[in-house]
Amino acid sequence: MTMIPFIDLTRHESGFFESYIDKVRALTRSATFIGGDEVISLERRLQSRLKVKYAVTCANGTDALQLALRAVGVTAGDTVLVPNLTFWATVEAVVNVAATPVLIDADLRDAGISFEAFLEALEKEKPRAAIIAHLYGWGTSRLSELRKRCEELRIPLIEDGAQCFGTTVDGNSIAEGALVSTTSFYPAKVLGAAGDGGAVFTSSDRIGEAVRNLANHGRSKHYEFAAIGWNSRLDSFQAAYLNLGLDYLDQRIESRRFAARYYRTALEQIGIHVMAPPDQYNENGYCNVCIIRDQAVKNSIEATLRSRKIGFANIYPGTMLDQPALRTMRPRHFGGNNAEQICSSVLNLPLFPYIRESELNEVLAAVFDGKKGKQLSD
Ligand SMILES: *Cc1c(COP(=O)(O)O)cnc(C)c1O
Numbered sequence: 001m002t003m004i005p006f007i008d009l010t011r012h013e014s015g016f017f018e019s020y021i022d023k024v025r026a027l028t029r030s031a032t033f034i035g036g037d038e039v040i041s042l043e044r045r046l047q048s049r050l051k052v053k054y055a056v057t058c059a060n061g062t063d064a065l066q067l068a069l070r071a072v073g074v075t076a077g078d079t080v081l082v083p084n085l086t087f088w089a090t091v092e093a094v095v096n097v098a099a100t101p102v103l104i105d106a107d108l109r110d111a112g113i114s115f116e117a118f119l120e121a122l123e124k125e126k127p128r129a130a131i132i133a134h135l136y137g138w139g140t141s142r143l144s145e146l147r148k149r150c151e152e153l154r155i156p157l158i159e160d161g162a163q164c165f166g167t168t169v170d171g172n173s174i175a176e177g178a179l180v181s182t183t184s185f186y187p188a189k190v191l192g193a194a195g196d197g198g199a200v201f202t203s204s205d206r207i208g209e210a211v212r213n214l215a216n217h218g219r220s221k222h223y224e225f226a227a228i229g230w231n232s233r234l235d236s237f238q239a240a241y242l243n244l245g246l247d248y249l250d251q252r253i254e255s256r257r258f259a260a261r262y263y264r265t266a267l268e269q270i271g272i273h274v275m276a277p278p279d280q281y282n283e284n285g286y287c288n289v290c291i292i293r294d295q296a297v298k299n300s301i302e303a304t305l306r307s308r309k310i311g312f313a314n315i316y317p318g319t320m321l322d323q324p325a326l327r328t329m330r331p332r333h334f335g336g337n338n339a340e341q342i343c344s345s346v347l348n349l350p351l352f353p354y355i356r357e358s359e360l361n362e363v364l365a366a367v368f369d370g371k372k373g374k375q376l377s378d
Contacts, residue, residue, distance in 0.1 A: 004350050004359050006311030007188050011354040013248050020194070023240040038239035043199075045246055050175040052201040054208030057234035058215045061162045061184020064198035065093035067232060068180050069129065071200070071210035072156035074099050078128035081121050083113050084319045085339035086133040090160050091320045094131070095329075102127065103320055105335025110278050111289070111342055112140025117335030122153060125332070133160040136315075137167055137190070137260075137286030138277030139174055147177065158182065161201075165190045166253045166284035167277075175201040185234075185242055190256070190284045191249060194241040197234045252353035256285025259351050259360060263288045266364050270371065287315065290347040290367075297374045298347060304370030305349075310363055313348040 027033070039057060046055035058064050074080060076098035082091050085106035094101040102125050105114040113132045121127070130150060132140070139159075140146065150157040161167075162184035164174055175181045178201070183189070185197030200211045210227075213219065218227030245252075260283060264274040267290060275289040292298040305312050319339040320326060349363050 002359075002362070003309040004311060004363060006313050006348070006350050007352045008355070009187055009192065009352070011352070013251075016244060016248065019244055020241055023244070024237060027236050027240060032236050034233055034235060036236050036239075038236045038243055039234055042234075042239045042243050042246070045243065046199060046201070049246070050173040050201055052173075052175050053203040053205070054211070055199055055201050056208065056211045056215060057197065057199045057239065058211075058232040059198060059234065060196040060232075061160075061182060061186060061189075061198040062089040062093055063215070063230075063232040064182035064184065064200045065090065065131070065158065065160060066097055067211045067214050068158045068182055068200050068207075069093060069097045069099065069131075070214050070229075071207045072129050072158065072180065074129050079125050081118065081125065081127045081130035082320070083131070083133050083339075084321055084333065084335075085111060085316070085342055086135065086160065086320065087162070087316065088320065088323065089162075090131055090133050091323075091326070099128065101320075101331050103331050103333045105333070105337070106339040106342055107140060107142075108338045108341065109275075110138065110140055111135050111275060112142070113146070114335045114338060115140070115142040115146065118146065119149065121334040122149065122155065124334075127155060129156045129158060131158045131160055133162070134164040134167070134174060135287075136275065136289050137164055137283040138281040139164065139167070139169060141278035141280070143169060143174075143280075144177075147179070151179075156180070162186075162189060162198075163286050164284060166249060168282045170280050171282075176203075178202075179204065180207050185238065190253065190286050191242060191245055193238040193245075195235075195238055197238045197242065199234075253284050255353045255355070256351060257283060258285075259355050260285040260288055262357070262360050263349060263351070263364070267367065270368055272367065272371065285351065288349045288351045289315075290349065291342070291345050292347055293341075293345045295344075297371055298345065300374035301347065301367050301370030304366045304373060305363075308362075308366050310366050311350050314343075314346055315348050316343055316346070318343055
């Protein structure tokens with residue numbers, strides 16, 4: 001029995017490691033650390049791959065959200081709708097630009113935002129902006145309606161795409177149809193760097209220029225500053241690593257998709273529900289998402305995985321409202337308790353590029369035995 005981690009980022013393609021080290025050597029020799037050809041080339045490649053006019057790289061995915069919020073005009077005291085089911089950074093970004101987050105429930109089928117709760121909040125809160133997050137490698141089934149509604153009401157919609165790089169909706173990149181979207185290049189994301197990184201995507205000149213400016217101290221000339229921005233630049237080493245990653249991205253995603261489908265088919269056969277992307281999406285295989293409502297079965301499966309040294313995760317174990325940091329703030333909330341339901345029943349199995357079929361089978365056997373063990377002891 002081998003140990004299978006939840007994520008293994010060391011399975012580089014042959015030649016990948018050497019190419020990166022060669023780049024690091026050349027960049028260091030020429031002292032090209034900030035900006036330069038690697039960053040320029042990465043932004044161009046992102047623009048053409050995603051079919052957006054602007055791909056502005058920045059320091060991380062959280063900054064990307066803050067840049068997007070500032071660029072669409074969110075300022076102190078504004079209200080911004082955010083999902084109650086997401087990674088903490090989505091909410092944190094809103095608070096960090098001095099705006100007030102209002103939380104919206106999730107959709108049980110795809111973990112996207114609850115369409116009904118979102119519409120109700122748009123009407124009652126009249127927010128300055130809204131954020132939705134495309135979790136697990138796909139977006140909500142109501143994406144085009146959400147976009148349309150926000151456009152009609154002139155409420156800027158920011159799409160947190162940290163988990164959906166490479167995902168398509170109706171055959172196009174999700175970023176293409178968004179007013180403004182963001183990503184994270186955190187190493188464990190689908191396009192991961194050798195450290196932190198992020199980007200903002202838009203085809204709006206106004207937003208694109210504003211993001212570019214804010215990420216570089218609000219600079220208008222070398223020593224003239226037109227806005228209060230901050231330093232949020234991607235460095236050359238990260239850009240070099242990401243450019244190499246992009247060369248292999250399609251095959252990494254193919255391998256992820258294979259694993260995601262493999263799990264889904266096998267698990268549904270033994271009666272474990274695995275969340276699937278809505279029809280219009282082709283997922284990037286970021287995540288496997290089992291929904292196990294029976295806590296005894298879930299505990300037994302997790303115990304079996306643990307005893308066999310197989311990694312797993314619960315993405316996420318709690319909602320935003322559950323977080324201690326929001327306790328005193330007591331943000332308003334729209335919808336029911338779908339987000340809580342997903343958090344209490346979600347289990348994620350190991351999934352990363354080049355995970356082997358034998359490893360998938362080993363994980364499946366552990367899930368099967370864990371589930372059976374529970375049934376036998378009942
Ligand atoms: C990873 C992630 C972020 C934050 O990205 P960082 O690069 O770690 O700052 C934001 N939102 C979601 C949904 C994420 O998964």
